[in-house]
Amino acid sequence: MKKDIIVVGGGCIGLMSAYCLLKSGRSVTVIEKDDITNGTSFGNAGLLSAFKKAPLSVPGAIPDTLKLMLKGESPASVHPVFDLNLFKWLIKFAASSTQARLKRTLALFERYGRISLDMYENMVKEDEMDFHFCKDGLLMIYTEEKTFDEKAAHCNNPDAYEILSKEKTKEYMPILNDKVIGSILLKENGHIDPGEFMLELKKFLENKGVEFLLNEEVTRLEFEGSKVSKIITSKDEYEAETFILSTGADATLAKQAKNKFLMTPAKGYSITFKMDDSLKPKTSSLFADLFIAMTPRRDTVRMTSKLELGTTNPEIVRKQIDSIHKNLGQYTNDFVKEEMVEWTGFRPLTPNDMPIIGYDERYDNLVHATGLGWLGITFAPAIGKIINDVITVDKKNSTNEDILLFSAFYQG
Numbered sequence: 341m342k343k344d345i346i347v348v349g350g351g352c353i354g355l356m357s358a359y360c361l362l363k364s365g366r367s368v369t370v371i372e373k374d375d376i377t378n379g380t381s382f383g384n385a386g387l388l389s390a391f392k393k394a395p396l397s398v399p400g401a402i403p404d405t406l407k408l409m410l411k412g413e414s415p416a417s418v419h420p421v422f423d424l425n426l427f428k429w430l431i432k433f434a435a436s437s438t439q440a441r442l443k444r445t446l447a448l449f450e451r452y453g454r455i456s457l458d459m460y461e462n463m464v465k466e467d468e469m470d471f472h473f474c475k476d477g478l479l480m481i482y483t484e485e486k487t488f489d490e491k492a493a494h495c496n497n498p499d500a501y502e503i504l505s506k507e508k509t510k511e512y513m514p515i516l517n518d519k520v521i522g523s524i525l526l527k528e529n530g531h532i533d534p535g536e537f538m539l540e541l542k543k544f545l546e547n548k549g550v551e552f553l554l555n556e557e558v559t560r561l562e563f564e565g566s567k568v569s570k571i572i573t574s575k576d577e578y579e580a581e582t583f584i585l586s587t588g589a590d591a592t593l594a595k596q597a598k599n600k601f602l603m604t605p606a607k608g609y610s611i612t613f614k615m616d617d618s619l620k621p622k623t624s625s626l627f628a629d630l631f632i633a634m635t636p637r638r639d640t641v642r643m644t645s646k647l648e649l650g651t652t653n654p655e656i657v658r659k660q661i662d663s664i665h666k667n668l669g670q671y672t673n674d675f676v677k678e679e680m681v682e683w684t685g686f687r688p689l690t691p692n693d694m695p696i697i698g699y700d701e702r703y704d705n706l707v708h709a710t711g712l713g714w715l716g717i718t719f720a721p722a723i724g725k726i727i728n729d730v731i732t733v734d735k736k737n738s739t740n741e742d743i744l745l746f747s748a749f750y751q752g
């Protein structure tokens with residue numbers, strides 16, 4: 341029997357699309373090649389960081405990264421592979437790192453960050469989901485005088501920023517040593533436990549009748565004229581009114597529909613551990629000059645870092661884990677990390693921080709929902725809403741103002 345909506349890929353973007361479509365009365369099936377317990381949407385830092393936080397493609401990104409590379413502290417690396425798509429991605433990244441673009445990106449981040457925060461809050465209050473949603477700001481910790489002074493000079497809105505001395509910063513993060521310069525609390529941001537969020541959302545969707553086909557990989561799309569006629573999986577084949585591709589950093593199926601998206605997998609690491617409660621950070625924190633995040637969770641703390649391009653190998657590379665501990669260790673006193681769990685995942689990264697969302701340009705029952713890069717958790721609710729609106733209300737990209745504003749289809 342023909343299904344209504346099939347969502348391919350059960351990460352945070354696929355599940356939030358399913359959530360919004362369900363609320364609009366649509367019948368949804370999620371097909372996921374794994375079991376929704378350990379993908380990129382699980383092991384990330386869980387920061388909701390849309391406010392006052394610069395995007396990746398920021399002026400100075402390339403010289404700053406090169407400087408850190410020379411010091412051996414760079415979180416970013418590019419594997420030496422011959423990949424034309426990656427080469428084009430890097431060129432576009434460099435070209436996108438402009439002041440004009442930064443201004444627009446920051447405004448868009450705030451617009452969709454606000455929608456997402458409100459939706460998260462609603463899911464907690466009205467749907468009674470519990471995923472450790474905390475709206476207590478993001479502490480940007482600085483280890484370089486110059487970057488701290490530059491940033492602090494622009495922080496004149498007391499509703500959005502609080503500038504903290506070294507001593508005050510240590511109250512938020514008691515493990516810090518004296519090499520830290522100071523910090524800025526970006527008050528409007530927050531954090532969640534992404535794993536709890538995924539499990540709570542899946543449970544909610546299942547209870548409301550969303551069908552989950554797990555451990556089933558979609559291997560092929562079949563086309564007839566301007567439509568996807570069916571999809572073939574490792575177990576069966578299915579027809580649907582509408583297919584949503586939310587396969588994260590894996591663009592295999594989008595390529596079958598002849599799309600050449602400028603999106604690249606960016607490998608990152610997380611290390612989750614138990615530590616003395618009195619030493620835990622008081623809110624989510626980001627070492628701005630090191631690109632290391634530390635998020636307090638109910639019983640643990642999670643550190644995340646690294647951005648490796650040119651690899652799709654998920655294995656944990658010891659050198660990378662060691663370098664996270666070493667880089668952070670320069671600015672902290674010794675503390676005990678117990679029951680450490682190491683993890684890797686791939687950000688679906690576009691060169692200008694714009695997501696790939698909206699109807700396919702060739703097939704009119706195919707919708708894309710990916711390219712959220714390092715901000716998928718931050719924007720997942722807003723993306724789910726946009727995907728729902730374009731399918732149920734606008735029925736095409738060009739009449740949906742969010743897609744016109746925020747989608748890579750229109751923003752390069």
Ligand SMILES: Cc1cc2nc3c(=O)[nH]c(=O)nc-3n(C[C@H](O)[C@H](O)[C@H](O)COP(=O)(O)OP(=O)(O)OC[C@H]3O[C@@H](n4cnc5c(N)ncnc54)[C@H](O)[C@@H]3O)c2cc1C
Nearest residue numbers: 349351352353373381384385387558588608715716717718
């Ligand atoms: C180290 C690290 C830290 C991060 N920290 C943050 C943060 O603090 N805040 C934030 O907002 N974001 C963060 N992110 C980014 C965020 O995790 C991602 O943007 C988000 O998880 C992407 O979600 P997604 O649903 O697009 O992709 P995914 O979570 O990857 O989901 C895609 C799903 O599709 C499935 N799939 C793929 N192909 C097929 C197929 N053919 N058939 C069936 N299923 C398929 C995959 O198995 C996967 O489950 C971080 C990422 C990393 C790596």
